[in-house]
Amino acid sequence: MNEREIELEVLRYDPEVDEKPRFQRYKVPCKSDWVVLDALNHVKAEQDPTLSYRWSCHMAVCGSCGMMVNGEPKLACKAFLRNYTGVIRVEPLAHFPIERDLVTVIDDFMDKLKRVRPYLIPKEEKSLAAGEYRQTPAELKKYKQYTQCINCMLCYAACPEYGLIPKFIGPAAITLAHRYNQDSRDGGREQRQEEIATSEGVWECSFAGACSEVCPEHVDPASALQQVKIESTIDWYRDHLMPWLKK
Amino acid sequence: METIQTDVAIIGAGGAGLRAAIAVAETNPNLRIALVSKVYPMRSHTCAAEGGAAGVIKADDSLEHHFNDTVGGGDWLCDQDAVDYLVQEAPKELTQLEHWGCPWSRAADGSVAVRPFGGMKKERTWFAADKSGFHILHTLFQTSLKYPSIQRFDEYYVTDLLVDEGRCQGFTAIEMRSGQMRRFQAGAVIVATGGAGRMFPFTTNGAIKTGDGMALAYRAGVPLKDMEFVQYHPTGLPNTGILLTEACRGEGGVLLNRHGRRYLQDHGMGPETPIGKPEFKTMELGPRDRLSQAFWHEQKNGNTVPTEWGDCVMLDMRHLGEKKINERLPLVRDMCISYLGVDPVKDPVPVRPVVHYMMGGIHTDINAATPIPGLYAAGECACVSINGANRLGSNSLTELLVFGRRAALSAIDYLQSARPAQNEAALVAQADAAQARIRALFSRSLGKETISGLRKEMTDTLEENAGIYRTEQGLAAACATLAELRHRYADIALHDKSNVYNTDLLQALELGSMLDCAEAVAACAAARKESRGAHQRLDFTERDDVAYLKHSMATYRGAEPPQVDYRDVVITRSPPGVRDYSGGKK
Amino acid sequence: MSRKPYHREVPKAGWVFDHPRYMRYMAREFTCLFIGGYTLLLVVGIGRLAAGRADYEAFLEALGSPLGIAFHVLALGFAIYHSVTWFNLTPKALPVQIGEDFMPDKVIAGAHYAVWAVLSLGILFLSGAF
Numbered sequence: 001m002n003e004r005e006i007e008l009e010v011l012r013y014d015p016e017v018d019e020k021p022r023f024q025r026y027k028v029p030c031k032s033d034w035v036v037l038d039a040l041n042h043v044k045a046e047q048d049p050t051l052s053y054r055w056s057c058h059m060a061v062c063g064s065c066g067m068m069v070n071g072e073p074k075l076a077c078k079a080f081l082r083n084y085t086g087v088i089r090v091e092p093l094a095h096f097p098i099e100r101d102l103v104t105v106i107d108d109f110m111d112k113l114k115r116v117r118p119y120l121i122p123k124e125e126k127s128l129a130a131g132e133y134r135q136t137p138a139e140l141k142k143y144k145q146y147t148q149c150i151n152c153m154l155c156y157a158a159c160p161e162y163g164l165i166p167k168f169i170g171p172a173a174i175t176l177a178h179r180y181n182q183d184s185r186d187g188g189r190e191q192r193q194e195e196i197a198t199s200e201g202v203w204e205c206s207f208a209g210a211c212s213e214v215c216p217e218h219v220d221p222a223s224a225l226q227q228v229k230i231e232s233t234i235d236w237y238r239d240h241l242m243p244w245l246k247k
Numbered sequence: 248m249e250t251i252q253t254d255v256a257i258i259g260a261g262g263a264g265l266r267a268a269i270a271v272a273e274t275n276p277n278l279r280i281a282l283v284s285k286v287y288p289m290r291s292h293t294c295a296a297e298g299g300a301a302g303v304i305k306a307d308d309s310l311e312h313h314f315n316d317t318v319g320g321g322d323w324l325c326d327q328d329a330v331d332y333l334v335q336e337a338p339k340e341l342t343q344l345e346h347w348g349c350p351w352s353r354a355a356d357g358s359v360a361v362r363p364f365g366g367m368k369k370e371r372t373w374f375a376a377d378k379s380g381f382h383i384l385h386t387l388f389q390t391s392l393k394y395p396s397i398q399r400f401d402e403y404y405v406t407d408l409l410v411d412e413g414r415c416q417g418f419t420a421i422e423m424r425s426g427q428m429r430r431f432q433a434g435a436v437i438v439a440t441g442g443a444g445r446m447f448p449f450t451t452n453g454a455i456k457t458g459d460g461m462a463l464a465y466r467a468g469v470p471l472k473d474m475e476f477v478q479y480h481p482t483g484l485p486n487t488g489i490l491l492t493e494a495c496r497g498e499g500g501v502l503l504n505r506h507g508r509r510y511l512q513d514h515g516m517g518p519e520t521p522i523g524k525p526e527f528k529t530m531e532l533g534p535r536d537r538l539s540q541a542f543w544h545e546q547k548n549g550n551t552v553p554t555e556w557g558d559c560v561m562l563d564m565r566h567l568g569e570k571k572i573n574e575r576l577p578l579v580r581d582m583c584i585s586y587l588g589v590d591p592v593k594d595p596v597p598v599r600p601v602v603h604y605m606m607g608g609i610h611t612d613i614n615a616a617t618p619i620p621g622l623y624a625a626g627e628c629a630c631v632s633i634n635g636a637n638r639l640g641s642n643s644l645t646e647l648l649v650f651g652r653r654a655a656l657s658a659i660d661y662l663q664s665a666r667p668a669q670n671e672a673a674l675v676a677q678a679d680a681a682q683a684r685i686r687a688l689f690s691r692s693l694g695k696e697t698i699s700g701l702r703k704e705m706t707d708t709l710e711e712n713a714g715i716y717r718t719e720q721g722l723a724a725a726c727a728t729l730a731e732l733r734h735r736y737a738d739i740a741l742h743d744k745s746n747v748y749n750t751d752l753l754q755a756l757e758l759g760s761m762l763d764c765a766e767a768v769a770a771c772a773a774a775r776k777e778s779r780g781a782h783q784r785l786d787f788t789e790r791d792d793v794a795y796l797k798h799s800m801a802t803y804r805g806a807e808p809p810q811v812d813y814r815d816v817v818i819t820r821s822p823p824g825v826r827d828y829s830g831g832k833k
Numbered sequence: 834m835s836r837k838p839y840h841r842e843v844p845k846a847g848w849v850f851d852h853p854r855y856m857r858y859m860a861r862e863f864t865c866l867f868i869g870g871y872t873l874l875l876v877v878g879i880g881r882l883a884a885g886r887a888d889y890e891a892f893l894e895a896l897g898s899p900l901g902i903a904f905h906v907l908a909l910g911f912a913i914y915h916s917v918t919w920f921n922l923t924p925k926a927l928p929v930q931i932g933e934d935f936m937p938d939k940v941i942a943g944a945h946y947a948v949w950a951v952l953s954l955g956i957l958f959l960s961g962a963f
Contacts, residue, residue, distance in 0.1 A: 016835075141930070206862070209858070213854055226926035229926070
């Protein structure tokens with residue numbers, strides 16, 4: 001078993017004591033298949049129990065452990081130490097206020113998630129006794145990719161728009177709205193467009209594509225946002241050139 | 248201390264907690280709901296469940312089959328009236344999830360697809376690729392956002408239940424971000440906090456599975472039932488414990504020892520079925536306890552594969568082909584490659600049994616009610632019992648939905664006739680006492696005990712002495728060690744003195760929960776002198792239905808070890824039989 | 834004693850240099866200046882054409898000057914970068930599902946490149962390049 005010693009430089013911030021964040025270094029003996037999260041857990045258990053961070057599943061499905069590793073948004077449980085040399089800098093996820101150490105305040109994200117109506121608004125009612133809505137494998141595949149978001153917010157940390165213009169609804173929330181828009185059982189697209197086809201919604205996005213680059217689940221939020229833009233554009237022309245189609 | 252008034256307070260926002268919240272909101276939109284969780288709902292460990300949820304929908308299947316599979320799989324320790332309720336409600340609940348948008352995998356004609364699963368006679372496991380739990384959780388969470396009556400309290404850690412006038416009236420909880428303690432005044436409380444796999448060193452469970460809700464109810468006087476039944480999942484990754492779903496075997500994967508032999512046939516689960524054509528309830532589709540026990544025997548006989556992470560067996564899925572793996576097991580493939588550097592399309596994957604699920608938990612009746620009026624429990628933290636001595640895969644996700652809803656309906660019913668709190672002063676005094684206990688952790692000076700040290704000793708003794716196979720001496724040692732650890736726990740002090748998001752405090756409290764639960768596990772295991780389901784003893788190898796066709800009931804006795812009593816299992820129509828997982832019969 | 838969430842400033846212009854992906858992104862956005870500039874040049878050229886032979890020939894001479902050539906090389910480079918990034922991203926905005934599967938990105942982008950090649954060859958032919 002290969003062992004090596006690595007050095008972490010971790011952002012620390014205790015608002016009851018610190019005016020502003022500072023950095024603290026830790027030397028950690030590591031195994032070759034360890035991830036940054038394993039190193040943090042070692043620090044907390046053996047060296048410094050005061051270090052605070054979020055984590056749970058250690059398998060990239062709960063979305064808790066998003067942080068900046070050497071300036072890149074990563075899941076700590078999927079940032080393999082074998083890919084890093086030298087001192088590894090660990091900071092809280094960018095573009096969110098810091099609560100404590102590596103823990104961010106994610107209220108803004110939770111609010112935005114709720115705003116976009118991320119739930120099925122059925123096209124037609126059906127009783128439970130009548131069984132499931134039919135949905136072919138092709139219809140499922142149409143939106144399947146967009147269901148994979150684990151709400152880790154790496155995309156918000158990467159998005160330059162969100163960094164500069166915090167009112168932007170952002171990649172994950174809009175992608176979730178699009179997921180429902182694309183679901184063959186859903187009839188709520190117009191309601192969601194009111195929220196997302198706006199200047200705070202997709203029209204703030206300039207397709208930097210950073211979100212899709214950092215997404216650990218390959219959701220490709222950038223593609224969802226562009227598709228919403230196209231739908232929004234078609235909506236606009238249809239409403240203005242063929243107003244008789246409006247309900 | 249600030250008090251939050253509500254009608255139904257739910258502790259835990261995973262599958263069961265969210266389902267309960269939605270059920271209350273739909274049934275009576277005028278009831279106030281406080282959904283309180285130590286993590287944001289999307290982080291709940293329901294997200295890690297992979298394989299699927301069982302519910303009868305095929306024409307050649309029946310509720311009776313599902314009932315029999317469950318009762319037999321549970322080695323007849325299941326309460327059969329509760330199992331009847333589960334199998335009956337299951338298809339409705341799964342259809343309801345679909346109506347809420349759950350992306351179930353489909354058959355070509357657009358109907359919901361089902362797949363085979365361990366211990367089940369027919370295909371009845373609904374699935375969403377290999378991330379069923381993830382999709383169920385997110386569907387429930389997103390649906391919950393529709394209801395204005397659900398008020399969420401994210402990242403609040405509940406410390407104590409408040410019981411007065413013989414009924415539960417709420418609880419105290421710490422708001423993690425500020426360190427402030429708040430009192431929740433509720434007419435009814437539902438505990439849905441999940442299991443406690445983190446008591447063991449190798450587990451599929453995430454960091455948050457520390458048995459907090461079990462400990463809350465236990466300390467308030469509710470017995471913990473069947474705690475000795477801890478399920479080892481036969482296929483976990485050897486280094487991280489990450490789960491490789493049973494669906495790997497359901498889709499046709501096989502288990503090989505170091506000689507390339509499908510060894511399960513040597514342990515009562517043969518004859519060997521053709522590769523890629525799994526047959527229900529036999530070989531690799533046998534129940535989890537039998538498969539984990541087979542590993543132990545293979546290890547004893549020197550047939551396991553030594554790897555850098557310890558002894559393993561090989562899970563071979565190569566014959567499934569890349570297309571099928573990508574379509575049905577994409578998460579599994581990703582994890583094998585990322586965490587082990589092995590691609591299941593090209594190579595067999597080393598696996599070993601890891602702790603996965605607690606069949607035991609907070610004692611409830613068939614209506615999810617604990618013996619304390621106003622207190623309910625649902626999901627893995629509860630023990631109804633529908634899983635008995637061994638849970639069949641894909642019954643747990645179903646259980647969350649069925650009993651999450653059941654707990655909500657029971658709570659609403661209870662609220663019809665409940666009176667408001669008569670003795671606020673008593674509740675305030677209890678809350679102040681809870682506050683004082685927490686402050687004591689801050690003010691105590693550091694001694695030689697550490698949270699991580701005690702935790703390691705706890706996990707080591709459980710794995711060593713209360714693992715897949717147990718003995719009298721081992722269990723006695725575990726009981727003694729755990730009693731000592733609980734005693735030493737009283738000296739724990741905090742390194743972190745901040746009030747803001749103090750995870751040192753969180754881990755200290757979680758350790759306390761785990762120690763209490765662990766003591767119950769060891770005590771019940773020591774008292775049960777038989778082998779049944781997941782509880783296997785080398786010194787009592789047979790099942791003893793005369794003495795032990797009963798649930799263990801562990802009652803909290805403070806610093807003393809728990810008192811263990813027994814309670815009859817409800818047998819309605821299926822008398823204890825033989826669990827026969829050998830194939831070649833109808 | 835209580836919370837005091839800390840807000841980290843994002844440097845208004847400095848963020849571009851934080852990571853190569855942001856520099857590539859801004860370079861792509863920057864192409865609009867050269868494309869706009871070239872369009873302006875064409876408009877001016879039409880104006881000069883209307884003004885008479887002398888003016889137009891002076892215009893063509895200016896185009897051939899070192900400055901003119903430098904501008905054209907830069908504009909062509911940025912226009913190609915713009916087109917390439919645009920074509921490669923088009924499949925993201927316009928997914929085509931045939932049966933269960935999606936048309937591969939390469940096919941959609943490839944079709945754009947093919948049309949571009951045909952049009953370019955056509956224009957070169959019409960302008961007498963061969």
